[in-house]
Amino acid sequence: MKPDDDTCWAAVRDRDRAFDGRFFYGVLSTGVYCRPSCASRTPLRRNLRFYAVAADAERDGLRPCKRCKPLARTADEATIRTVRELCRYIQQHSDQNPGLEQLSRRAHLSPSHLQRRFKAVLGVSPKDFVESCRLDALKRKLRDGRSVAAATYDAGFGSSSRVYERAAHRLGMTPRQYRAGGRGVDISWALSETPLGLLMIGASDRGLCFVQFGASESELRGQLQAEFPQAAITPMPANARDQFAQWMQALSRHLSGRQVALDLPLDLRGTAFQMKVWNYLLKIPYGALRSYSEVAQAIGAPRAVRAVASACAANRVGLVVPCHRVIRGDGGLGGYRWGLERKRSLIDLERSVRTAGA
Ligand SMILES: [Zn+2]
Structure with missing residues (x-):
């Protein structure tokens, strides 16, 4: 365990x-x-x-990791490579539910050898791995908004009742609950008027999970609810007032150019790829700009320029995760979730503060 x-x-x-x-x-x-x-x-x-x-x-x-080689004690390097290649293959073909025979032919190993080595290297049997990959695919499709029936079919599961049984067992919830935004998280929110408009911040017990501009309280509450449909969402409780006030103050100082660094606790939730992009954004210095393709290069996925742009667009924590510092390679602004005018203002502000300080 x-x-x-x-x-x-x-x-x-x-x-x-x-x-x-x-x-x-x-x-x-x-x-x-x-x-x-x-x-x-x-x-x-x-x-x-x-x-x-x-x-x-x-x-x-x-x-x-090349440094601690976490698999080195489980098998020799050639076997580890074979097993990992098989993993990639299974992930790409999980909808076809590949069996042990098929996998062992691919790996040039007898079924019993494959079974033993796979388990020694990765800790689970090939069958379990295939099953988990199918559930991953199902989860992805549910998150993307596919209906339960369509997602079940796409992920290569025969009948949806069996999916329910297995998914409920493995996910700890039914596919429908998963699609509805996952297990409940407690999120509190507060609002403040800023130079760039009404700003809402939302935080879980781990940190900020929502920093967004909007036209009205009700619009912003709707956005927060849409991001975290399953969460218990409440206005900031009295005992959190000081904390929220500090965060708001930092943000408003930041927006008026009086505070460059925003070192606030974050509760980022996303796919491994999104987390990679968002973490890179956190490293872009104040006043600096990067193009979408520079970001893609920097995270080691040079061809994933579009995916980088989508990850920027999916950022829920504006300002703190500075997606406004990413623009198009030709100098065009690209998109901004909270309006291009705001993006332009932020870029101009940071440039003028940096010039004044230099
Ligand atoms: Zn390591």
């Missing part, structure tokens, strides 16, 4: 060898996964995910 997240986090900070083999941690900003004792610099907690088995990290698209 994987220890709980706080225990895992403590083990990572201490590089505690006693936890090697009990879990792996993935670093979403770099795309690698490690053993707890890895000697690399300790990542920020918000970029970490903890995995019971290597298979889960592989399914999230992460690769084994």
Whole structure:
């Protein structure tokens, strides 16, 4: 059993060898996964995910760290490579539900060898891995707004009743609940008038998950609800007033050019790719600009320019995650979720503050 997240986090900070083999941690900003004792610099907690088995990290698209080699004790390098290639293949063909025979032909191994080695390297059987990939595909389709019936069909499941059984068991909820925004999170919100219009901030107990402009309170509340349909959303409670006031103050100082750095706690929720993009945006200095393709290059996905633009557009935490610092390669502004006029104002403001300070 994987220890709980706080225990895992403590083990990572201490590089505690006693936890090697009990879990792996993935670093979403770099795309690698490690053993707890890895000697690399300790990542920020918000970029970490903890995995019971290597298979889960592989399914999230992460690769084994070259420094701590988390799979090295499980098999020789050639076997690890074969197994990982098979993972990619399964992920791309999970809708066809590939069986052990087919996979072993691909890997040039006998079925029993494949079975044993796959499990030794990744901690789960090939069949379990295929099953998890099919559930991942189903989840993705549900999140993208496909109906339960269509998503079930696309993901290669025969009848939807079986999906319900399995998905409810594995996801801890039914596909319909998942589509409805996942398990409940408590989110509080507050509003403030700023030089760029009405601003709403929303926060969970982990940090800011929503910073957006809008025309009215009701519009903004609607947006917040749409982002987190399943969350319990309430106005800021009295005991959080000081905290919210501090955040708002920082944002309004930022918007008037009096505070350059915005180091606020964040609760970012997204796919591994979105997290990579958003984490990169956090590193673009105040007053600097990048093109969508520069961002794609920088995160190691040079051809994913469109996906980068979509991840910027899906940013829920404006200003703090500065998607306004990304523009088109030809100098055009590109898009901005809260209007191009606001994007232009932010870019101009940052440029003038930087020039004045230089
Ligand atoms: Zn490592």
